[in-house]
Amino acid sequence: MKKNVTPGIVISGTGVFTPPYTITNEELVHSYNAYVDSYNNLHRNEIAKGEMSALQHSTCEFIEKASGIKQRYVMVKEGILDTHRMMPAISRRPDEELSITAEMAIHAAREALENAGRKPGEIDLVIYGASTSERPWPAVAVEIQAALGCTGYAFDMTVACSTATFGISTAMDALLAGTATCALVVNPEFASPQINFRDRDSHFIFGDVATACILEKEESAKGKHVFRILDRKLKTQFSNNIRTNVSFLTKSEPNITLGRFYEQDQFFIQQGRKVFKELLPLICNLIEQQLKEKNIDIKDIRRMWLHQANINMNLFVARHLLARDAEFKEAPVVLDEYANTASAGSIIAFHKYHEDLVPGDKGIICSFGAGYSIGSLIVEKI
Ligand code: CO8
Numbered sequence: 001m002k003k004n005v006t007p008g009i010v011i012s013g014t015g016v017f018t019p020p021y022t023i024t025n026e027e028l029v030h031s032y033n034a035y036v037d038s039y040n041n042l043h044r045n046e047i048a049k050g051e052m053s054a055l056q057h058s059t060c061e062f063i064e065k066a067s068g069i070k071q072r073y074v075m076v077k078e079g080i081l082d083t084h085r086m087m088p089a090i091s092r093r094p095d096e097e098l099s100i101t102a103e104m105a106i107h108a109a110r111e112a113l114e115n116a117g118r119k120p121g122e123i124d125l126v127i128y129g130a131s132t133s134e135r136p137w138p139a140v141a142v143e144i145q146a147a148l149g150c151t152g153y154a155f156d157m158t159v160a161c162s163t164a165t166f167g168i169s170t171a172m173d174a175l176l177a178g179t180a181t182c183a184l185v186v187n188p189e190f191a192s193p194q195i196n197f198r199d200r201d202s203h204f205i206f207g208d209v210a211t212a213c214i215l216e217k218e219e220s221a222k223g224k225h226v227f228r229i230l231d232r233k234l235k236t237q238f239s240n241n242i243r244t245n246v247s248f249l250t251k252s253e254p255n256i257t258l259g260r261f262y263e264q265d266q267f268f269i270q271q272g273r274k275v276f277k278e279l280l281p282l283i284c285n286l287i288e289q290q291l292k293e294k295n296i297d298i299k300d301i302r303r304m305w306l307h308q309a310n311i312n313m314n315l316f317v318a319r320h321l322l323a324r325d326a327e328f329k330e331a332p333v334v335l336d337e338y339a340n341t342a343s344a345g346s347i348i349a350f351h352k353y354h355e356d357l358v359p360g361d362k363g364i365i366c367s368f369g370a371g372y373s374i375g376s377l378i379v380e381k382i
Pocket residue numbers: 057058059062063066067131132160161190191192194195200201202204206242268270271272273275276309310313340342368369370
């Protein structure tokens with residue numbers, strides 16, 4: 001076998017589940033600013049004495065310019081815009097009922113199965129990957145396996161924003177090793193409960209979604225739009241610049257009070273500027289290196305389905321690689337509609353913008369984010 005050549009594993013079908021509710025920037029900013037006004041009014045004496053700082057208003061102009069986000073989808077809208085709560089009101093489901101992220105994943109999985117021309121019983125590996133799993137055990141993947149009627153085995157994994165690409169790579173390993181014959185990789189990113197809607201720097205960033213991919217050997221694939229994975233490159237480099245401390249350990253902290261669970265570090269936190277500066281060179285170098293190793297010219301890449309965290313990052317990566325600005329069809333954007341959907345973003349872009357490619361066309365699916373982590377797949381339509 002030629003060095004670095006991965007034989008015949010394909011993405012034979014994809015699916016996206018879009019949650020039922022939208023929240024526009026206008027709605028979000030209106031609620032946040034009402035919260036700020038009531039906070040500043042409540043603490044007006046301390047603010048006047050200089051003992052506390054007044055909170056600043058958020059603006060739609062900043063959000064759209066800094067991130068490219070115009071709206072986001074959420075599973076549960078109730079509670080998020082309520083200034084007394086600012087958190088989705090999600091009722092606990094009985095253990096006998098399908099878990100909420102399993103439900104999201106199954107919707108996406110059904111579409112992916114249909115596009116791949118596969119039945120659930122033909123899947124013998126289910127990988128559930130999300131930035132934060134709904135619970136540690138039993139693995140949600142096993143619940144999805146049972147609910148769909150898949151065979152074989154299933155497990156959960158996380159690599160934050162790169163979980164989907166790392167999940168695809170892990171499924172490839174299983175297919176190549178012969179421990180599975182047809183794999184389902186699902187990425188239900190239920191981000192909204194992890195957002196601090198009282199935090200001006202991050203209240204606008206994320207949305208909910210689920211994506212799914214079917215992977216199998218090329219010779220068995222019968223989907224309409226099948227993509228061979230020519231290469232995968234994975235990289236991680238430790239950084240605290242995107243972090244959450246939400247953990248089963250929190251409740252064992254000495255002198256714990258309920259308020260501790262609402263502190264900023266229990267939600268998503270990031271040093272956005274540092275992420276920008278540190279991650280961009282890593283991404284550009286990794287993709288350039290990958291193309292060089294595969295002897296592929298960037299001119300032969302018809303499409304880049306990039307991670308969807310921030311429009312300015314995507315424009316930068318595409319401009320760096322192409323040495324010019326990318327047209328929309330060369331690096332499609334979905335984050336204006338979906339916001340940052342963690343690991344699902346590049347797969348949503350792939351799902352929505354791949355059908356016009358013809359056999360022989362090549363593209364790159366690339367995710368990047370917390371860890372830091374980067375996952376890059378070069379694919380070719382067959
Ligand atoms: N409205 C108005 N003004 C604001 C707002 C707001 N909402 N927020 C901040 N500002 C102000 C700031 O106070 C600051 O004011 P000043 O200059 O006076 O200090 C000014 O605007 C500029 O602030 P920033 O420097 O923070 O703004 P940036 O231009 O850097 O934009 C971004 C902020 C959009 C956050 C940007 O830095 C960014 O997106 N960086 C990339 C980050 C990234 O890609 N991160 C990936 C994270 S996703 C991931 O890894 C998944 C983790 C798992 C997630 C799980 C689900 C929750």
